[in-house]
Amino acid sequence: MFAFTVARRYLFSNPAQTGLLIAGVAIGVTAFVFITALIQGLAVRLTDDVTANSAHVSLEPMTRVARVLPSPDADVEAVAAISTFQRRQIRSWRSTVALLRTNPEVAAISPQISGSAFLVKGQAVAPVAVTAIEPSGLDAISPVSTEIISGDANLGPDSILIGVRLAENLGLSAGQPVLFRTDRGVDRLLTVRGVFRTGLQSLDERVAYLSIQTARPLFLLPEGVTNIEIKLFEPGRARAVAAFLHEATGLRATSWQERNANLDGALVAQAQTGTLIQVFSLISVLIGIASALSLSANRRRGEVGIMGAFGVSRRFIATVFILQGLLIGVVGAGIGCISGFGLCSWLATLTKPDGTMALPIAPGQGGYVAVFLLTTLGAVLASVFPARSAARLDPLEAIQQ
Amino acid sequence: MTAVLDAREITMTFRNGDELTQVLKGVDLTLQPGELAALLGASGSGKSTLLSIVGLLLKPTTGAITIGGQRVEGLSEKERAQFRNRRLGFIFQFHHLLPDFTATENVAFPAAAAAGGMTGAMRKRARELLARVGLSDRMDFRATRLSGGQKQRVAIARALMNNPELVLADEPTGSLDRVAAEQVLDLMREVNREEKATFLICTHDEKVAARCTRRITLKDGLVDATA
Numbered sequence: 001m002f003a004f005t006v007a008r009r010y011l012f013s014n015p016a017q018t019g020l021l022i023a024g025v026a027i028g029v030t031a032f033v034f035i036t037a038l039i040q041g042l043a044v045r046l047t048d049d050v051t052a053n054s055a056h057v058s059l060e061p062m063t064r065v066a067r068v069l070p071s072p073d074a075d076v077e078a079v080a081a082i083s084t085f086q087r088r089q090i091r092s093w094r095s096t097v098a099l100l101r102t103n104p105e106v107a108a109i110s111p112q113i114s115g116s117a118f119l120v121k122g123q124a125v126a127p128v129a130v131t132a133i134e135p136s137g138l139d140a141i142s143p144v145s146t147e148i149i150s151g152d153a154n155l156g157p158d159s160i161l162i163g164v165r166l167a168e169n170l171g172l173s174a175g176q177p178v179l180f181r182t183d184r185g186v187d188r189l190l191t192v193r194g195v196f197r198t199g200l201q202s203l204d205e206r207v208a209y210l211s212i213q214t215a216r217p218l219f220l221l222p223e224g225v226t227n228i229e230i231k232l233f234e235p236g237r238a239r240a241v242a243a244f245l246h247e248a249t250g251l252r253a254t255s256w257q258e259r260n261a262n263l264d265g266a267l268v269a270q271a272q273t274g275t276l277i278q279v280f281s282l283i284s285v286l287i288g289i290a291s292a293l294s295l296s297a298n299r300r301r302g303e304v305g306i307m308g309a310f311g312v313s314r315r316f317i318a319t320v321f322i323l324q325g326l327l328i329g330v331v332g333a334g335i336g337c338i339s340g341f342g343l344c345s346w347l348a349t350l351t352k353p354d355g356t357m358a359l360p361i362a363p364g365q366g367g368y369v370a371v372f373l374l375t376t377l378g379a380v381l382a383s384v385f386p387a388r389s390a391a392r393l394d395p396l397e398a399i400q401q
Numbered sequence: 402m403t404a405v406l407d408a409r410e411i412t413m414t415f416r417n418g419d420e421l422t423q424v425l426k427g428v429d430l431t432l433q434p435g436e437l438a439a440l441l442g443a444s445g446s447g448k449s450t451l452l453s454i455v456g457l458l459l460k461p462t463t464g465a466i467t468i469g470g471q472r473v474e475g476l477s478e479k480e481r482a483q484f485r486n487r488r489l490g491f492i493f494q495f496h497h498l499l500p501d502f503t504a505t506e507n508v509a510f511p512a513a514a515a516a517g518g519m520t521g522a523m524r525k526r527a528r529e530l531l532a533r534v535g536l537s538d539r540m541d542f543r544a545t546r547l548s549g550g551q552k553q554r555v556a557i558a559r560a561l562m563n564n565p566e567l568v569l570a571d572e573p574t575g576s577l578d579r580v581a582a583e584q585v586l587d588l589m590r591e592v593n594r595e596e597k598a599t600f601l602i603c604t605h606d607e608k609v610a611a612r613c614t615r616r617i618t619l620k621d622g623l624v625d626a627t628a
Contacts, residue, residue: 002518013501306497309458310511310559311486313479396458399493 003316007323010296021292022332028285029336029375030343032278033366037344039274041362043267047235050263051256053142053198055110055229056238058259059096059251061088089224096228096249105241108140108231113215115226119162119208120179121170128166128208130182132215141229144196144209150174151194155211159193163204167195182218190214282371282378285332289325290382297321297390304390305398314391321387322380329379333372340366403470405567405599406432406455411464413450424450425461426622432567432601437593439610440603442619449571451619452603456489456569457481469566486515490560490568490598494575496552498544498559504531504551505540508558523562530558534588550581557588561598570602574609586612 011018090096093111100109113132118125135155138144145153149164151174160180162172172178172192180190190210198204216222228251232241238255246253257264297304304317344363352358413425424447432438442448453459455466457473466474469488476484485491498507506519508527513519531540534554539547547555553573560568573589574582590612593600602613610616618625 002513002516005519006514009501302495302497303499306493306499307510307514308482309456309485309491309493310514311482311484311489312511312514313482316514396453399495399497 003319004323006320007327010300010320011324011327017292018328021288021328022335024288025285025328025332025375025379026336026339028281028288029333029371030340031281032371033337033340033368034343034361035274035277035281036367036371037340037361037363037365038359039270040365040367041360042270044362044365045360046263046267050260051231051235053200053203054256054259055141056232056235056256057230057242057245058254059090059228059230059245059249060226060254061090062250062252089221089226090228090251091224093225093228096251099248100228100230100245103241103245105232105234105237106230107233108137110134110137110140110229111212111225111227112229113212113219113221113226115215115219116183117208117218118181119166119170119172120181121172124170126166126170127206128162129206130208130210130215130219132210132212132219135211138209141231142198147196147198148194149197151192153194153196155193155209155214157211157214158188158190159211159214160190161194161196161209162192163207164195164197165201165205166208167192169205180218184218184220186218186220188218278367278371282374285375286378286382289328289379290385292328293321293325293383293386294389296324297386300390301393301398304393305395308393308395309399317393318387318391321390322383325379325383325387326376329376332379333375336375337366337368337372340371341368403434404431404467405434405436405469406430406601407467408451408455409465411451411454411466412462413447413454413459414462424622425454428464428619428622428624430455430617430624432599434566434599435593435597436615437590437600437613438602438615438617439613440601440617440619441605441607441610444605446619447622448603448605448619452569452571452601455567455601456491457485483515486511487563488566490563490565492553492556492560492568492570492573494572496544496549496556496576498547498552498555500543500545503541503543504536504547504555504558507544507555508562511559512562527558527562530561531555533592534558548581549577550584553577553581553585554588557585557592561592561596566599568598568600570600572604572606573602574604574606582609 097109097111100106110133115130117128117130119128138153138155139146144161153161155161160178167173170178174192174194176192177189178192179187181187212225232238235256239257242253242255245251307317341363344361344366347359347361348357348363350358408428408430411425411428412423414421414423428451430451440448440452450459454461457476461474464474465472473481473484499510502510505524505527508530509519509523512523528540531537534557536551536554539551544552544555570589574585577585586609589600589602592598602609604610
């Protein structure tokens with residue numbers, strides 16, 4: 001293709017200017033990649049932080065609502081009160097768990113009995129949120145066993161795991177007995193099997209783990225569970241999976257985003273800010289290409305004029321300038337993607353004194369394909385105006401100048 | 402014998418705001434194959450305008466033009482460009498070579514751009530033409546490395562690349578020193594004689610006109626029959 005040869009020759013005729021132009025594009029693309037990788041990394045870190053010790057989707061019985069009864073007499077209103085004779089529970093939890101196991105998006109399942117209780121030691125009383133789980137699935141939702149700092153995580157009969165702040169408040173340590181009093185009025189002496197530290201005060205001060213078998217008589221639930229907690233392979237899919245599970249099971253399904261609406265809003269705002277920065281960096285790249293090619297077209301008026309005089313078609317002349325834009329876009333975007341990946345990879349190796357990443361950057365999520373295609377397409381579009389003006393040049397006018 | 406150029410009643414009026422200026426007032430001009438004609442006239446006589454009209458770079462206000470037996474005044478912009486590419490050659494006062502290309506590439510450029518690529522045959526023809534104009538040792542030199550006279554010789558070779566029926570030259574020696582101008586004029590005479598190419602050379606230089614086989618003088622927008 002002769003137009004390609006001419007375009008390439010034009011670009012190589014002024015290596016310094018072409019080099020600067022490509023460098024400008026590459027820097028813009030590098031900035032795009034950095035911002036994208038940083039925002040993605042931040043979102044992943046925040047999501048991980050929030051969901052590290054909690055489920056991505058929670059299944060519970062539907063909330064019971066008092067119903068207004070229709071009445072032929074408009075002056076009389078009747079309401080069917082909520083029945084409290086039956087505990088809210090998931091009776092058919094085993095079939096629900098079996099259904100969840102067939103879902104390829106589900107990474108872990110934890111049927112639980114959740115309730116409230118008090119731990120009593122002498123005159124000291126502390127309220128606790130109880131999570132009763134199957135001992136084999138202790139780490140399904142939260143990596144409890146890895147957070148044990150004294151004792152062990154073996155949840156046998158009449159064993160309890162408590163957080164480090166709670167242990168301090170009650171003066172408890174692993175191996176000691178403690179009186180457990182549930183909100184159902186049942187008391188039992190349990191043994192502190194292990195003490196864990198999550199680093200989250202709310203958990204370390206308020207949460208206690210039992211086995212389901214231990215919890216059943218304490219919470220008067222011989223068969224069912226109160227909730228089923230689910231971890232997904234892809235946390236971002238939680239909303240969609242929750243909607244699907246609600247349809248499939250009839251249970252109330254709550255995603256982690258619903259439980260943390262403020263965080264979700266912050267992530268959306270952060271993503272929108274990132275998009276704005278990305279758009280502006282792309283626009284600045286494209287303006288640079290358009291202005292450089294306009295200058296080039298202006299500088300080559302005489303040459304373009306003589307081409308027109310010799311009957312070289314307008315399409316050929318326009319193609320030469322569009323191909324210059326395409327080449328600048330492809331080379332600049334390619335270099336920018338490589339340098340962006342290099343920069344992000346280097347930043348990802350930087351650590352703080354505690355060993356954690358200095359910047360929560362995700363080098364693999366720099367939006368490389370998107371920025372490459374956008375920059376290339378944008379470069380072609382940016383070259384259309386100078387290409388059109390060059391192609392429309394009156395040969396006679398250009399030659400006479 | 403069919404005339405290479407037959408222009409009838411050519412008028413050209415330019416508008417500058419509300420002011421109309423009639424540069425050509427009904428020019429008749431015929432060129433036979435193989436002629437080497439000088440188009441003379443004082444500054445502002447309209448000779449460059451006539452050359453541009455004959456070269457299909459400018460549309461006349463009125464008049465009929467036939468080149469190589471084909472009426473051309475009604476052609477579309479695209480058809481005019483194709484006609485210029487295939488059937489006309491141009492030599493301008495300033496060579497307007499493409500500085501990023503070699504002498505061979507410059508000569509072959511009009512043909513290569515029209516065909517979408519430079520073939521071996523085009524390269525061979527370009528090199529033959531460069532040899533013909535005495536630039537055998539400069540074929541692969543970039544245009545920027547050639548002297549003024551050499552550049553104008555490349556421009557002559559380029560004008561001949563597509564075997565045009567008519568070569569239009571606008572002050573072809575105007576930017577050259579005396580020696581180079583003589584060489585270029587000799588070359589055009591040789592090409593005219595040996596290649597049977599028809600030339601219409603626009604000039605105000607009597608010395609150039611003296612080397613041509615025919616003189617056409619424009620005066621007040623008309624061909625001066627007395628000249």
